[in-house]
Amino acid sequence: MEPREAMENKNASLADLCAEFRANNQIPAEKFDLYNVKRGLRNPDGTGVMAGLTLICNVHGYLIDDGERVPDEGRLTYRGIDVRDIVEGCQRENRFGYEEVAWLLLFGKQPTRRQLDRFCSVLNAYRELPEYFAEDMIVKAPSRNIMNKLARSVLALYSYDDNPDDTSLENNMRQSMQLIARLPTIMTYAYQVKRRHFDKESMFFHPIDPSHSIAESILNAIRPDRQFTDDEAKLLDLCMMLHAEHGGGNNSTFAARVLSSTGTDIYSAIAAAIGSLKGPRHGGANHRVMTMMGDLMDHVDNWEDEGKVKDYLVKIVRREAGDHSGLIYGMGHAVYTISDPRAVILKEKARSMAQQRGLLRQFELFERVERLAPQVFAEVKGDSKVISANVDFYSGLVYECLGIPSDLYTPLFAISRIAGWCAHRIEEMETCGRIMRPAYRSLSHLRPYIPLDERTE
Ligand code: COA
Numbered sequence: 001m002e003p004r005e006a007m008e009n010k011n012a013s014l015a016d017l018c019a020e021f022r023a024n025n026q027i028p029a030e031k032f033d034l035y036n037v038k039r040g041l042r043n044p045d046g047t048g049v050m051a052g053l054t055l056i057c058n059v060h061g062y063l064i065d066d067g068e069r070v071p072d073e074g075r076l077t078y079r080g081i082d083v084r085d086i087v088e089g090c091q092r093e094n095r096f097g098y099e100e101v102a103w104l105l106l107f108g109k110q111p112t113r114r115q116l117d118r119f120c121s122v123l124n125a126y127r128e129l130p131e132y133f134a135e136d137m138i139v140k141a142p143s144r145n146i147m148n149k150l151a152r153s154v155l156a157l158y159s160y161d162d163n164p165d166d167t168s169l170e171n172n173m174r175q176s177m178q179l180i181a182r183l184p185t186i187m188t189y190a191y192q193v194k195r196r197h198f199d200k201e202s203m204f205f206h207p208i209d210p211s212h213s214i215a216e217s218i219l220n221a222i223r224p225d226r227q228f229t230d231d232e233a234k235l236l237d238l239c240m241m242l243h244a245e246h247g248g249g250n251n252s253t254f255a256a257r258v259l260s261s262t263g264t265d266i267y268s269a270i271a272a273a274i275g276s277l278k279g280p281r282h283g284g285a286n287h288r289v290m291t292m293m294g295d296l297m298d299h300v301d302n303w304e305d306e307g308k309v310k311d312y313l314v315k316i317v318r319r320e321a322g323d324h325s326g327l328i329y330g331m332g333h334a335v336y337t338i339s340d341p342r343a344v345i346l347k348e349k350a351r352s353m354a355q356q357r358g359l360l361r362q363f364e365l366f367e368r369v370e371r372l373a374p375q376v377f378a379e380v381k382g383d384s385k386v387i388s389a390n391v392d393f394y395s396g397l398v399y400e401c402l403g404i405p406s407d408l409y410t411p412l413f414a415i416s417r418i419a420g421w422c423a424h425r426i427e428e429m430e431t432c433g434r435i436m437r438p439a440y441r442s443l444s445h446l447r448p449y450i451p452l453d454e455r456t457e
Contacts, residue, residue, distance in 0.1 A: 027443065035441050045069050046385065048249045048334060052432065056105055056423050059247040061336035071337035071386040078245055079104050084341060087241055096213035098240040099123060102180055102419035105245050124210045126181035130160040138189045142197040146411040147278040149190035150183065151271045158267040165265050167429055175266045176422035183415040184214050188221035191407055215240060232402055235349060239398060242342040242391065243413050245420030252276035252417065253424050260425040261436040273421045274414050283413040286392040289330040290406055292322050293366065303365045306372065313369065313376040330393030331373045342391040350394040353401035366397060
């Protein structure tokens with residue numbers, strides 16, 4: 001513990017430094033318009049700035065009519081196939097689908113049975129981590145946050161790769177398949193270490209069963225008794241399919257593409273993508289939704305009272321409640337307007353799971369918030385933008401019903417999205433061939449250099 005005086009001095013000097021920063025670093029909002037700067041890489045109508053071409057995925061959320069953005073039902077396609085059809089197809093055939101989605105995203109068409117079987121065996125063979133990796137990279141220097149551990153572990157895999165910097169298609173494919181297979185193992189190991197170190201619970205490392213799908217392997221690793229039902233594993237698999245990919249413009253995929261455009265190694269690109277996904281406006285929102293809803297349940301005495309729920313949402317948007325960010329987590333999207341197709345599917349799953357687990361009252365509260373949030377958004381912000389529940393609104397509730405700990409909500413997003421990130425990295429390297437390098441307009445003016453002794457505070 002530092003002596004009190006030293007601590008006070010540090011805090012005081014930190015406050016001075018921040019005041020210094022604020023005094024010298026103001027950029028008035030109107031300058032962005034003046035210089036036609038696309039804040040957040042958005043056009044004035046909220047659509048994204050066109051940054052590339054892709055064959056991998058399409059995210060549809062609005063129509064353009066006479067140059068105007070018109071809200072529309074959301075549709076998500078992987079390599080041209082509606083994600084709903086993929087999900088329903090796998091359900092009809094009663095089989096796991098995430099591995100098939102990973103193939104589709106990476107290679108560009110649906111795999112034949114033979115191709116899929118071979119792909120699954122390659123993934124199974126890669127699932128174990130390199131020798132001593134767990135001891136040296138996961139058990140040591142534990143992290144409270146599994147996303148942080150995932151990013152660090154992915155960077156560390158560079159040291160265990162004999163050919164890390166080769167950016168040929170063959171090498172990128174090998175590394176991508178290894179990452180898709182290994183990320184879930186890293187996640188479950190990191191979770192055990194976090195439990196032991198920070199939560200003072202027992203760690204357990206069950207052997208990996210090579211016959212398991214990725215979804216089964218996760219439930220196998222996080223349940224002390226290794227017991228789970230086929231329905232539970234298929235539901236987790238469905239969540240993974242829905243999170244596997246979302247176009248080139250989402251922040252984490254764009255980060256992976258930006259880094260890949262420099263020709264850097266895959267581990268650097270994927271670690272950056274994980275860091276991006278961790279943010280609360282991106283994948284970290286699924287965790288924030290559950291915290292927000294917990295907070296709402298604690299502060300609203302009658303969940304059935306729409307007026308009281310609405311008042312609380314108003315407080316959230318006015319930054320008077322919740323985490324004071326002003327955001328109703330799980331609501332709104334950069335592309336989707338009337339609906340996010342992933343949220344529509346997850347909502348139905350959440351409803352039936354909640355029914356089975358006696359959590360229907362909780363589910364109905366989620367539904368109430370989903371209904372009221374757009375009204376509150378419009379009334380408080382005076383914004384005409386059409387918003388609806390996004391993928392993160394119901395995913396946490398589904399995970400909770402599956403008994404999955406909240407530490408894993410965002411990591412589950414990452415271990416699913418790895419397929420999309422890898423597909424986009426490869427597409428960037430194989431089809432683009434230019435370093436991404438946008439411009440920043442400088443607002444500073446030329447000033448003379450002042451010798452140290454002549455400067456004033
Ligand atoms: N709750 C409250 N305000 C919201 C909001 C929400 N869920 N979503 C957007 N807004 C507000 C923004 O704060 C911003 O207000 P400002 O103009 O006063 O700064 C305005 O609406 C426009 O937001 P912007 O960030 O430009 O919209 P976007 O379409 O780019 O945002 C998200 C997309 C997802 C980042 C945004 O809707 C959000 O932050 N949602 C909550 C976090 C979340 O669920 N993220 C997961 C995304 S899958």
